[in-house]
Amino acid sequence: MTNPHVIVVGGGTSGMMAAIAAAENNAKVTVIEKNKKLGRKLLVTGGGRCNVTNNRDADEIIQHIPGNGRFLYSAFHQFDNYDIINFFESNGVRLKEEDHGRMFPVTDKSKTILEALQTKMEQLGVDIITENPVETVLYSEDAVTGVLLLDGSTLTADKVILSTGGRAMPRTGSTGDGYKWAKKAGHTLKTLYPTEAPILSDEPFIQDKTLQGLSLRNVALSVLNKKEKIVITHQMDMIFTHFGVSGPAALRCSMFVHQTMNRDKSEEVTMKLDVLPDLSIGQVEQELQKLLKNDGDKSLKNALKGLVFERYLLFSFQRLNLDENMPLKQMTSEQLKSFCNFLKDFRFTANGTHPLEKAFVTGGGINTKEINPKTMESKFKRGLYFTGEILDVNGYTGGYNITAAFVTGRIAGMHAALD
Structure with missing residues (x-):
């Protein structure tokens, strides 16, 4: 032609x-x-x-x-x-x-x-x-x-x-x-x-804005299916908002939130947050043992503050019913284990994302x-x-x-x- x-x-x-x-x-x-x-x-x-x-x-x-x-x-x-x-x-x-x-x-x-x-x-x-x-x-x-x-x-x-x-x-x-x-x-x-959209959650800690505005660097955010298998993980920065989570890790997970909810025929999906993705749970436990040895007399709040952001640390104490003023050496082995698990595997539910009209893609x-x-x-x-x-x-x-x-x-x- x-x-x-x-x-x-x-x-x-x-x-x-x-x-x-x-x-x-x-x-x-x-x-x-x-x-x-x-x-x-x-x-x-x-x-x-x-x-x-x-x-x-x-x-x-x-x-x-x-x-x-x-x-x-x-x-x-x-x-x-x-x-x-x-x-x-x-x-x-x-x-x-x-x-x-x-x-x-x-x-x-x-x-x-x-x-x-x-x-x-x-x-x-x-x-x-x-x-x-x-x-x-x-x-x-x-x-x-x-x-x-x-x-x-x-x-x-x-x-x-x-x-x-x-x-x-x-x-x-x-x-x-x-x-x-x-x-x-x-x-x-x-x-x-919607893809590349912020993720919504109606968890009480989101609704009461406990962590609103907290930015976390280099964390691993995952979407889990109903069998608790990981669908996708993105290791990047993220931020807690008044409606859920946003930032690069959340935006990249957003399409998988929709796909998993559709596949599982569910109104919500479980998210998993690992705030120390470059350390195994064993390595986190070793770090804690070192702190116990060197800073055992300090309060939990002071002894552990170098590990993660202070607001997230205080949030972990709240979730695990730990007194931030308790000396580190008084933590039981069960409490230590729970604390490590929290840092490596905090779970919360998400119930979708911002609508298509507000998405980037x-x-x-x-x-x-x-x-x-x-x-x-x-x-x-x-x-x-x-x-x-x-x-x-x-x-x-x-x-x-x-x-x-x-x-x-x-x-x-x-x-x-x-x-």
Whole structure:
């Protein structure tokens, strides 16, 4: 097909990359964005600094995309995170690497990334329509034919790429429009759920705000199933809040809270907290024996304060009915054992997470089994492609979701222009 007309619905991260890839391969490209401006969600990613990708090997990136990351293997063979880095650097954006491989623009501004994408589209002659949303996508029996806009006008197209995002952060325009057009084409939707969302708990110690605001560094937070087997553990920082727990460890566990509650058909799930994950329980007991020997005359509060944060230590005494002023040497072996267990295995219940509207990322979406992983094309309608968060693919924060968005966008745009 010579110079096909490709319509990209949605001018977000994956949509802009799809438009660029299609235009670079000689397609006539039109981007339709319902907002006034492109890239609204992109501007708020990475705390407004835009963590564009992650400088790790493909296998490691895919491990950090627990929601169907394996679907991306074929796409990664054509365009990967290193290609994303090259794309931006060759378009005048200098990047820098921070902790855990996260890549940011040197300017520390998301706007730099957005402007680079917009400039590239402009250079390639991409047409952009804003503030005139798509009413519906038009199909013949076996192929896509174009779109009907809200103002009643019809645009015909050889290919349509749906880059409409998920349902997280609706204020940026992600209101799930694309799902109904995918269903109209015969696609099925995997249940939507919030990911990278703070975890809720109605435990009394949460309700009475005993630990509210307490940040714990380098702890291991786990989700357990009804058989008390560990589903997932993340060793990172976390914070107690007035509604439950948040911070990196909690956000990463959040999708597993939903999945476990669904699988176990339960209204709640058990969380396990280990505040000394780098020590075995035996090593913690040895530390206590040393303290007993050297500081046995000191009160529990003073003798043990170097072990963990003081507020958490006082909380442990409260839970174990220990008098903080009691000399350490008066602790019975049973009390010592209980104290070690508390530090290594404190359990509390969680009853969900913040809703999808407040989450950073949408879990669930268009069933990836219905999409060609090499091209992102629908297996049901010729010329229909999907990119980014509309797909049932989701990763952790740290540049993984945006990597999936750029990669799927690139692959869809390229194949829409060439196939």
